[in-house]
Amino acid sequence: GAGVSQSPSNKVTEKGKDVELRCDPISGHTALYWYRQSLGQGLEFLIYFQGNSAPDKSGLPSDRFSAERTGGSVSTLTIQRTQQEDSAVYLCASSLAWGINSPLHFGNGTRLTVT
Amino acid sequence: AQTVTQSQPEMSVQEAETVTLSCTYDTSENNYYLFWYKQPPSRQMILVIRQEAYKQQNATENRFSVNFQKAAKSFSLKISDSQLGDTAMYFCAFMKHVNYGGSQGNLIFGKGTKLSVKP
Numbered sequence: 001g002a003g004v005s006q007s008p009s010n011k012v013t014e015k016g017k018d019v020e021l022r023c024d025p026i027s028g029h030t031a032l033y034w035y036r037q038s039l040g041q042g043l044e045f046l047i048y049f050q051g052n053s054a055p056d057k058s059g060l061p062s063d064r065f066s067a068e069r070t071g072g073s074v075s076t077l078t079i080q081r082t083q084q085e086d087s088a089v090y091l092c093a094s095s096l097a098w099g100i101n102s103p104l105h106f107g108n109g110t111r112l113t114v115t
Numbered sequence: 116a117q118t119v120t121q122s123q124p125e126m127s128v129q130e131a132e133t134v135t136l137s138c139t140y141d142t143s144e145n146n147y148y149l150f151w152y153k154q155p156p157s158r159q160m161i162l163v164i165r166q167e168a169y170k171q172q173n174a175t176e177n178r179f180s181v182n183f184q185k186a187a188k189s190f191s192l193k194i195s196d197s198q199l200g201d202t203a204m205y206f207c208a209f210m211k212h213v214n215y216g217g218s219q220g221n222l223i224f225g226k227g228t229k230l231s232v233k234p
Binding site for chain 2: 003040041043045048056058059089091093104107108109111
């Protein structure tokens, strides 16, 4: 596609439910990143994929968070047993390859609201 | 650990005037990169400008330029001839240099400055 696509754009869920957020990177981009943006905060790094593998999961805030990427393309971020503090905008980005000369292209994010 | 500080939560500027957004960072690394990203209401993060720490020359992209002071660990963004479309959140970000296979995507972001350009 023309850009990084994220779905849904907005998601409201009840506390305790599981949610799945989807990211469709730019075609051909091998690197994919997930960030979380809480109200009034900067972006918090969650996880990074190179191809289908995730060499850096250091930012995942708890074991309720997991992510996978299949076929070197689409990625899904899953939050189990959601809590109110999980409410945030979840941003996905992709880049052509590893390296500083491959800038990150961001999607428009998924706004998650946990009630 | 690296930190990025943006001390101005909100700023405003008149259209066509110049505004400077501040950013300071803390790191013990010698090789790193600095970025300014713009986030309009659409929520999409857009790269505005980047600076390699090993370069002494300040980066410039059209109306956007930076004042990079490595010793002071300061990286301010100057927007000249401000336009209404510049209204957005602006984030300063840091990334340390890593060897191949490391986490290129681990950008450390400041909390942002909300810029309003007034007609």
